[in-house]
Amino acid sequence: MRVVEFGVLGAVAAWGESGEPLALKGPRHRAVLARLLVARRKVVPLPRLVEDLWGGNPPADAVGTVRTFVAGLRRALEPERPRRTLSRLLVTEGPGYALRTDPAHVDAWRFEHTVAASSNLPPAQAVPRLTEALELWRGPAYADFTEEPWARAERSRLTELRLATVERRAEAQLALGAAADAAADLDAHVAEHPWREDAWQLLALALYRSGRQADALAVLRRARRLLREHLGVEPGPRLNRTEQDILRHADHLDPGPSDTAAQVWAEASASYASMVPLRARTRLESTAVLMRDLAVTGGGGLEAARRHRAAAVAAAEQLGDPELTARVIGVYDVPAVWTRSDDSAQADRLVGAAERTLRRLAPGTHESARARLLATVAVESRGTLPGGTRARQAAHQAVAGARRLNDANLLVFALNGLFMQTFERAGLAPRRGGIGAEITEVAAQHGLFTYEVLGRLIRLQAHCATADFTAADGHAAAADALADRHELPLVAVFTTWYRALRTAATEPPHLGESAYREAAKSLAGAGMPGLEHGLLPLALLCLRLHHGLPVTADPDTDWGPYEPWVRPLLLLAEGRDQDAVRLLAGIPSPPGDLLYEALWSLLARAAIQVGDRALMRRARSALEPARGELAGAASGLLTAGPVADHLDALAAAFTVHAS
Numbered sequence: 001m002r003v004v005e006f007g008v009l010g011a012v013a014a015w016g017e018s019g020e021p022l023a024l025k026g027p028r029h030r031a032v033l034a035r036l037l038v039a040r041r042k043v044v045p046l047p048r049l050v051e052d053l054w055g056g057n058p059p060a061d062a063v064g065t066v067r068t069f070v071a072g073l074r075r076a077l078e079p080e081r082p083r084r085t086l087s088r089l090l091v092t093e094g095p096g097y098a099l100r101t102d103p104a105h106v107d108a109w110r111f112e113h114t115v116a117a118s119s120n121l122p123p124a125q126a127v128p129r130l131t132e133a134l135e136l137w138r139g140p141a142y143a144d145f146t147e148e149p150w151a152r153a154e155r156s157r158l159t160e161l162r163l164a165t166v167e168r169r170a171e172a173q174l175a176l177g178a179a180a181d182a183a184a185d186l187d188a189h190v191a192e193h194p195w196r197e198d199a200w201q202l203l204a205l206a207l208y209r210s211g212r213q214a215d216a217l218a219v220l221r222r223a224r225r226l227l228r229e230h231l232g233v234e235p236g237p238r239l240n241r242t243e244q245d246i247l248r249h250a251d252h253l254d255p256g257p258s259d260t261a262a263q264v265w266a267e268a269s270a271s272y273a274s275m276v277p278l279r280a281r282t283r284l285e286s287t288a289v290l291m292r293d294l295a296v297t298g299g300g301g302l303e304a305a306r307r308h309r310a311a312a313v314a315a316a317e318q319l320g321d322p323e324l325t326a327r328v329i330g331v332y333d334v335p336a337v338w339t340r341s342d343d344s345a346q347a348d349r350l351v352g353a354a355e356r357t358l359r360r361l362a363p364g365t366h367e368s369a370r371a372r373l374l375a376t377v378a379v380e381s382r383g384t385l386p387g388g389t390r391a392r393q394a395a396h397q398a399v400a401g402a403r404r405l406n407d408a409n410l411l412v413f414a415l416n417g418l419f420m421q422t423f424e425r426a427g428l429a430p431r432r433g434g435i436g437a438e439i440t441e442v443a444a445q446h447g448l449f450t451y452e453v454l455g456r457l458i459r460l461q462a463h464c465a466t467a468d469f470t471a472a473d474g475h476a477a478a479a480d481a482l483a484d485r486h487e488l489p490l491v492a493v494f495t496t497w498y499r500a501l502r503t504a505a506t507e508p509p510h511l512g513e514s515a516y517r518e519a520a521k522s523l524a525g526a527g528m529p530g531l532e533h534g535l536l537p538l539a540l541l542c543l544r545l546h547h548g549l550p551v552t553a554d555p556d557t558d559w560g561p562y563e564p565w566v567r568p569l570l571l572l573a574e575g576r577d578q579d580a581v582r583l584l585a586g587i588p589s590p591p592g593d594l595l596y597e598a599l600w601s602l603l604a605r606a607a608i609q610v611g612d613r614a615l616m617r618r619a620r621s622a623l624e625p626a627r628g629e630l631a632g633a634a635s636g637l638l639t640a641g642p643v644a645d646h647l648d649a650l651a652a653a654f655t656v657h658a659s
Helices: 029-040 046-052 063-079 107-117 123-134 149-175 180-190 199-210 213-231 237-247 260-275 282-294 298-317 322-330 344-360 369-382 390-405 410-418 429-446 449-465 469-486 490-504 509-523 536-548 558-572 578-587 596-610 612-625 643-657
Strands: 005-007 013-015 090-093 098-100
Touching: 005 107, 005 390, 029 063, 029 098, 029 149, 046 063, 046 098, 063 090, 063 509, 107 123, 107 149, 107 390, 123 149, 149 180, 149 199, 149 410, 180 199, 199 213, 199 237, 213 237, 282 298, 282 322, 298 322, 298 344, 298 469, 322 344, 322 369, 369 390, 369 410, 390 410, 390 509, 410 429, 429 449, 449 469, 469 490, 490 509, 509 536, 536 558, 536 596, 558 578, 558 596, 578 596, 596 612, 596 643, 612 643
Parallel strands: none
Antiparallel strands: 005 013, 090 098
């Protein structure tokens, strides 16, 4: 399905995949779109739309006019959708319409998620996350609907959250010693919003820590005057206390570095910034190295690393130096265990850059750089449909090159790429387990602790596939120990989910559900949308399937990228058999990744219910190589029960239909 980005943090707008603005026609079309976005994926009944668009005086043909607006929006949002096929974005449901867009594709929802995910982060990680969130704003929320009653509450809520975010970022900047940056942001902030006492207090503190005591006191006096004149109130105790503390130079106003490491980092960073020219190629390479280290810190660090890495690669390509570009791309050898990309568009751009750079390097030269570029192609091409050959070929070439060079660092990176390309069919968990064992051994011998963790997690997945939870427990414990020793917070996400899977596979379903819901909390702020998006509802659905329980789901459930393979079962559960039949008739095969067997199991069950023999044959052919595995357990995260059970159900269904 075509990706459409929606913007409400400013004038309401929509953009296509390449960033081109979509033509939304007149203000009424935009009003319908805005009203559906305010509803946040829920259905807005047609009478409510009429009332919101025209108030108490709608035209006689208001209902037909709204339907015309909706049809126009659908053409703008999904121009390539075949005629007479159902829209999967702006859907008709019951008495009205709903916009079922991915939350990641609406700027306001992305803003809220980013702010929430930063709530428990340390200041160094919180500042870039909060800055990223604030940069989403193009103007006032729903700027072209400021007078509409239906937008008022949402506009007010988003505006308040933005103001609070500005102040939270300032607090984090102050904690990092960036008082001047905080002061500059807060000065404009209080000028627009003079009633926010906390902002005045933060501004005074930022000025004081910048060595501007007189300005700090002047700010507090200005705050007092404005509060009296505009609100008729006296400053609260916090402002008064801050003024007294500044006058007596209270020690707590100007804390020193929290530890020696922080001081060393601050001084070294400052020296680097002053000594290395801004346009130096060295900076691009250094940025890539820093992003590699930042990525394993999790949360905001991982997201910032992806963003800055892409920028560094683009800048290197612009310089026209293929050797530099190869180094900038190849140095980012961050271990990757999840087989769905967090940002598929960025991954495609990186693969394209790597392929272009490979073609530009002189033949027969730079063998190490070539191997790293090939490994990058393999890693970033994760989750492609089975049968793809280029990425798999690149993985094997990278491994062969690393072995010729006898380069341990390069070998584990190349093996990571090979792992990502070991999904051409079901039942390959043992092969991936062997790759994980080699990564573990090589990494342990050479002190490559992040890759030793990767090897352990791959082996954990392989043992999960065959329900060998004793062996998987050992690898989980070893991964946790390495993570504790080397401060790798993201590892706990995978080991926590593994333990939830084990509970789901070995205990009653209510315990499995509780374990999954608890594990889902570990994803908040992890910075891995490719893992987080839709995972919990999929795990709960697979749990019900495993235990033969009825399929149920909240209609507002966000299934993320798994929706195409989940939707048929949901339609059947609602009694919409014909809709399910039509959907299954053109259903694509699941992507080649760690959930391949699980998603095929869902399709198998749906095919059985509707008697779709062609799809049943496809499912049987896809699942047969994994007969001895637990469906989905190769992910180390969830399971839909033994593959053999699904194959037996298919065999029984063939027998019934044959008779």
